[in-house]
Amino acid sequence: MKEGLIGGALFACAAASTLVTVGVVLVLLRETTAFFSEVSIVEFLTGTRWEPLFQDRHFGVLPLLTGSILVAGGAGVIAVPLGLLTAIFLSEYASRRLREILKPVLEVLAGIPTVVYGYFALTFVTPLLRVVFPQTDIFNAASASIVVGIMIIPTVSSLSEDALRAVPSALREGAYGLGATKLEVSTRVVVPAALSGVIASFLLAISRAVGETMAVTIAAGNLANLTLNPLESIQTMTAYIVQASLGDTPQGTLVFRTLFAVAMTLFLITLAMNVLSQWILARYREEYQ
Amino acid sequence: MTSTSRTWSVTAGAALLLASCGGGEGDSSGSDAVSGAVAIDGSSTVFPIAEAVAEEFQIAYPDTRITVGVSGTGGGFERFCGGETDISNASRPIDEGEVAACAAAGVEFIEVPVAWDGLSVIVNPANDFVECLTVQDLRRVWQPGSSVRTWRDVRPSWPAEPIRLYGAGTDSGTFDYFTEAINGEVGASRPDYQASEDDNILVQGVEGDRFALGYFGYAYYIENAERLKLVAVDGGSGCVAPSDETIADGTYAPLSRPLFMYVKRSALDRPAVREYVEFLLREAPVLIPTTGYHALSDAEYQAILDEIPEAAGTAG
Numbered sequence: 270m271k272e273g274l275i276g277g278a279l280f281a282c283a284a285a286s287t288l289v290t291v292g293v294v295l296v297l298l299r300e301t302t303a304f305f306s307e308v309s310i311v312e313f314l315t316g317t318r319w320e321p322l323f324q325d326r327h328f329g330v331l332p333l334l335t336g337s338i339l340v341a342g343g344a345g346v347i348a349v350p351l352g353l354l355t356a357i358f359l360s361e362y363a364s365r366r367l368r369e370i371l372k373p374v375l376e377v378l379a380g381i382p383t384v385v386y387g388y389f390a391l392t393f394v395t396p397l398l399r400v401v402f403p404q405t406d407i408f409n410a411a412s413a414s415i416v417v418g419i420m421i422i423p424t425v426s427s428l429s430e431d432a433l434r435a436v437p438s439a440l441r442e443g444a445y446g447l448g449a450t451k452l453e454v455s456t457r458v459v460v461p462a463a464l465s466g467v468i469a470s471f472l473l474a475i476s477r478a479v480g481e482t483m484a485v486t487i488a489a490g491n492l493a494n495l496t497l498n499p500l501e502s503i504q505t506m507t508a509y510i511v512q513a514s515l516g517d518t519p520q521g522t523l524v525f526r527t528l529f530a531v532a533m534t535l536f537l538i539t540l541a542m543n544v545l546s547q548w549i550l551a552r553y554r555e556e557y558q
Numbered sequence: 559m560t561s562t563s564r565t566w567s568v569t570a571g572a573a574l575l576l577a578s579c580g581g582g583e584g585d586s587s588g589s590d591a592v593s594g595a596v597a598i599d600g601s602s603t604v605f606p607i608a609e610a611v612a613e614e615f616q617i618a619y620p621d622t623r624i625t626v627g628v629s630g631t632g633g634g635f636e637r638f639c640g641g642e643t644d645i646s647n648a649s650r651p652i653d654e655g656e657v658a659a660c661a662a663a664g665v666e667f668i669e670v671p672v673a674w675d676g677l678s679v680i681v682n683p684a685n686d687f688v689e690c691l692t693v694q695d696l697r698r699v700w701q702p703g704s705s706v707r708t709w710r711d712v713r714p715s716w717p718a719e720p721i722r723l724y725g726a727g728t729d730s731g732t733f734d735y736f737t738e739a740i741n742g743e744v745g746a747s748r749p750d751y752q753a754s755e756d757d758n759i760l761v762q763g764v765e766g767d768r769f770a771l772g773y774f775g776y777a778y779y780i781e782n783a784e785r786l787k788l789v790a791v792d793g794g795s796g797c798v799a800p801s802d803e804t805i806a807d808g809t810y811a812p813l814s815r816p817l818f819m820y821v822k823r824s825a826l827d828r829p830a831v832r833e834y835v836e837f838l839l840r841e842a843p844v845l846i847p848t849t850g851y852h853a854l855s856d857a858e859y860q861a862i863l864d865e866i867p868e869a870a871g872t873a874g
Contacts, residue, residue: 320749322753395766487759492751494750
């Protein structure tokens with residue numbers, strides 16, 4: 270009787286979060302459909318100019334897409350090697366005591382408010398970049414990538430380390446028994462054995478970078494610009510959503526619907542990456558019992 | 559977007575005060591004589607002024623209820639001449655059609671200039687070649703489809719360095735005003751510039767970019783004057799740099815303009831409306847600067863204040 274009540278309450282909680290997700294998707298779908306009844310999906314996906322807020326309107330999402338890819342890709346270039354090497358160090362090299370100090374310190378990186386990262390990029394990273402590359406725009410994709418990369422290091426290192434540590438000691442001991450060095454054990458035995466978890470952590474971190482909003486809005490600018498040059502000013506999908514929704518965009522207008530079309534695009538990208546990481550985890554998991 | 563859905567009510571604070579002093583009947587400040595509602599609508603540019611005054615006013619007169627809408631100058635006049643509102647905010651003088659509409663409906667009004675709004679054109683302090691730009695220069699840079707890419711495209715003697723542009727976001731009144739004054743049509747602008755409603759971002763951008771050109775509210779320039787360089791604007795009668803004087807006497811044209819409130823004459827018979835207008839004119843020298851606009855001179859406010867009893871007719 271009592272158990273049934275508890276079970277019911279728990280089910281209600283689980284159902285609530287599922288229903289919210291379904292609701293969000295439904296709203297996105299409804300407004301996106303309305304958007305595509307006015308703007309052709311071909312123009313949206315292939316247009317090279319994103320200027321929905323001006324008189325002469327253009328609805329090509331490519332500049333926003335390349336903006337997001339530039340930032341997320343740059344962040345990945347920083348976070349993937351640093352995060353993975355950190356994970357290897359924590360899991361294989363660090364003493365238990367050192368790990369217990371290092372890990373929480375590293376995780377603080379994830380706890381810093383993203384607006385702080387944004388201003389850090391604008392007032393510290395960008396001036397530094399401009400010493401090296403004087404032609405850098407004051408708002409640029411590179412400085413946003415760097416701080417977003419730092420921001421997602423804990424996601425990579427924490428999840429990768431969990432995966433590395435889940436590799437049974439018997440494998441390591443077997444390798445040592447064959448005369449392998451510590452480096453060989455780490456890179457040739459432990460990392461390959463944990464590869465599915467490591468790759469899943471990369472994908473999760475990158476999808477977080479794609480969705481990152483505040484830091485890129487501040488540091489990367491608000492200029493929808495079809496470019497792959499990280500030193501130029503760009504606008505990401507998330508930054509556009511901030512720009513258009515902060516003002517007084519009237520509900521039900523085409524501009525209002527662009528928010529949902531862009532949000533839908535963003536949602537599909539992160540969803541695809543999450544599904545991919547789940548699939549990799551399931552498909553390539555090595556079972557050790 | 560209906561006008562009612564965009565109406566802010568600024569009564570919450572007043573309601574609290576009201577509750578705490580038990581109805582305000584025994585209020586010793588003498589404000590108990592003033593009660594009632596004041597309906598205001600119109601320009602979103604004037605909204606911050608109307609709202610700032612309303613907040614202060616309702617602290618002084620807790621029995622009043624002020625609503626301030628933002629239907630835009632034109633939308634505001636429509637409701638005003640339809641007799642729905644007591645005061646209409648306007649970021650331009652009333653036009654002939656609106657005067658006729660009000661006359662036809664029997665709505666008499668007085669025009670109350672409340673403040674000056676000025677825009678400033680800004681470059682980086684390290685920019686040593688731009689001192690003054692004509693309105694034609696600015697139009698060539700900012701018009702839709704502009705082909706200006708470098709400073710040399712503006713004047714052949716200037717360097718062939720790319721102009722980086724920083725300007726108001728499309729939702730701001732600054733954007734509407736700048737595009738109308740420079741490009742001749744509200745909302746007509748080239749799209750490829752850093753747009754932000756947040757003036758801080760624009761200041762950061764121009765400050766950090768040697769070949770930048772930007773525009774934003776003059777009040778904001780003043781706060782950051784040491785980090786930016788002000789450009790004089792030639793509207794046809796020589797270069798004039800914005801300053802409190804040139805904005806307030808209208809010589810900084812076309813980037814300065816007066817802001818107005820139009821008050822229905824018959825509404826001045828109601829103590830709440832009349833006291834609101836008089837309160838505004840008395841407090842303006844202090845309140846207007848807090849909104850980012852420029853106050854008129856004390857004498858000008860006093861001159862309008864002196865006209866109120868006559869405008870109100872019998873109520874004296």
